[in-house]
Amino acid sequence: MAEEDAIFDPTLKKKKKKKKTTFDIDAALAAEGNADTDGAPTNAAESEPKEEDQDDGNVDIDLDFTKKKKKKKKPFNAEDLDAALNDSKEDGGGEGGNQEDGAADDNFDLDLLDFSKSKKKKKKKKDLDELMAETEEKAEDKENVDENSTLWVGSDRDYTYDELLNRAFEIMRDKNPDMAAGKKQKFVMRPPQVVKIGAKKTSFANFTEICKMLHRQPKHLLDFLLAELGTSGSVDGNSQLIIKGRFQQKQIENVLRRYIKEYVTCHTCRSPDTILQKDTRLFFLQCETCGSRCSVASIKSGFQAVTSKRAAIRAKTA
Amino acid sequence: MSIQNLNTFDPFADASKGADDDVQDGLVHIRIQQRNGRKTLTTVQGLSSEYDLKKIVRACKKEFACNGTVIDHPEYGEVLQLQGDQRENICQWLTKAGLAKPDQLKVHGF
Numbered sequence: 001m002a003e004e005d006a007i008f009d010p011t012l013k014k015k016k017k018k019k020k021t022t023f024d025i026d027a028a029l030a031a032e033g034n035a036d037t038d039g040a041p042t043n044a045a046e047s048e049p050k051e052e053d054q055d056d057g058n059v060d061i062d063l064d065f066t067k068k069k070k071k072k073k074k075p076f077n078a079e080d081l082d083a084a085l086n087d088s089k090e091d092g093g094g095e096g097g098n099q100e101d102g103a104a105d106d107n108f109d110l111d112l113l114d115f116s117k118s119k120k121k122k123k124k125k126k127d128l129d130e131l132m133a134e135t136e137e138k139a140e141d142k143e144n145v146d147e148n149s150t151l152w153v154g155s156d157r158d159y160t161y162d163e164l165l166n167r168a169f170e171i172m173r174d175k176n177p178d179m180a181a182g183k184k185q186k187f188v189m190r191p192p193q194v195v196k197i198g199a200k201k202t203s204f205a206n207f208t209e210i211c212k213m214l215h216r217q218p219k220h221l222l223d224f225l226l227a228e229l230g231t232s233g234s235v236d237g238n239s240q241l242i243i244k245g246r247f248q249q250k251q252i253e254n255v256l257r258r259y260i261k262e263y264v265t266c267h268t269c270r271s272p273d274t275i276l277q278k279d280t281r282l283f284f285l286q287c288e289t290c291g292s293r294c295s296v297a298s299i300k301s302g303f304q305a306v307t308s309k310r311a312a313i314r315a316k317t318a
Numbered sequence: 319m320s321i322q323n324l325n326t327f328d329p330f331a332d333a334s335k336g337a338d339d340d341v342q343d344g345l346v347h348i349r350i351q352q353r354n355g356r357k358t359l360t361t362v363q364g365l366s367s368e369y370d371l372k373k374i375v376r377a378c379k380k381e382f383a384c385n386g387t388v389i390d391h392p393e394y395g396e397v398l399q400l401q402g403d404q405r406e407n408i409c410q411w412l413t414k415a416g417l418a419k420p421d422q423l424k425v426h427g428f
């Protein structure tokens with residue numbers, strides 16, 4: 001067991017390291033203005049630990065049971081990994097993906113070989129170890145490349161693609177120090193404070209404050225909220241919004257998120273630095289960052305079903 | 319005396335009065351409304367009038383095990399109304415039945 005651990009541990013570490021390098025690029029790419037990229041890397045990050053867990057499991061299984069189990073599990077891993085890589089590749093853009101591709105290939109080779117030799121138990125183990133060692137070396141190479149991306153400057157040798165890529169990103173980071181940090185945090189929204197008022201009403205306490213943060217007319221947000229929630233409500237004296245019906249903070253947050261997506265962030269560059277103007281019945285979103293201007297959906301409450309007691313309505317109208 | 323040909327004709331005159339009829343925007347709006355207590359109601363507005371909504375509601379009621387009805391609204395046309403939060407169900411069902419494409423569905427609510 002100890003031996004196994006000794007063999008497997010470094011690879012695990014290496015794996016992590018390898019991923020880190022790819023992540024940096026992802027992050028840098030994300031900083032280019034993709035606000036949504038946040039989702040994918042975390043996805044990948046979430047699936048990676050799992051994968052490692054599975055690897056650990058495999059080690060145990062290796063000792064306890066027959067090889068067959070391993071055989072079954074491995075392809076799973078490959079799929080998981082591929083899925084994770086694809087995820088991050090999609091968002092990371094071309095360059096970010098390239099390196100990861102390499103990583104995927106390493107693992108894939110390993111899996112393929114795994115398959116072909118799965119019948120010979122002892123030999124396979126050795127081969128596996130060798131392969132692991134190989135991949136480790138590869139990973140190490142990559143590390144070195146990443147760390148000394150400008151090593152080739154003084155030497156005769158040709159630069160590699162990765163080196164150039166890293167150099168480009170380093171320069172970008174140097175020239176715009178706020179780029180990585182500034183855009184990634186995108187929108188730090190304060191969460192809506194939602195409090196129940198009795199059994200039938202909900203208070204959205206910091207409604208006006210959030211309107212100010214979003215630079216939107218309270219009426220506009222109010223219209224949207226009420227239309228989406230299919231209810232009625234109004235702003236009271238303490239500038240809090242009282243909504244009819246019971247709503248949780250999470251639900252209000254969901255609606256707010258949709259509002260921000262449609263009416264606050266630029267549809268082209270996703271910058272929140274925008275102005276909403278009304279122009280001949282239509283609302284236009286003018287971006288202060290990229291200058292794009294596009295119309296946004298008008299707020300309509302649409303069909304409203306009768307939810308109050310019909311008898312009460314009849315009594316009122318009659 | 320006015321000469322007909324010299325009268326200015328505004329081709330957009332009729333467009334300015336009513337662009338807010340929801341039936342024409344091609345979207346199927348799926349909304350949720352709270353009733354008393356924890357009860358909710360799902361409405362589906364904007365399904366093409368070519369479809370027989372009565373048949374649809376019958377199928378939905380059976381499929382989702384809920385009650386439902388069709389309401390003929392003067393402005394929004396025929397609207398499907400189902401008891402409970404059937405937003406997920408109705409989205410899947412409409413796409414599966416080929417009555418609406420996923421990008422036509424607009425889900426509102428929390």
Ligand SMILES: [Zn+2]
Nearest residue numbers: 266269287290
């Ligand atoms: Zn923009």
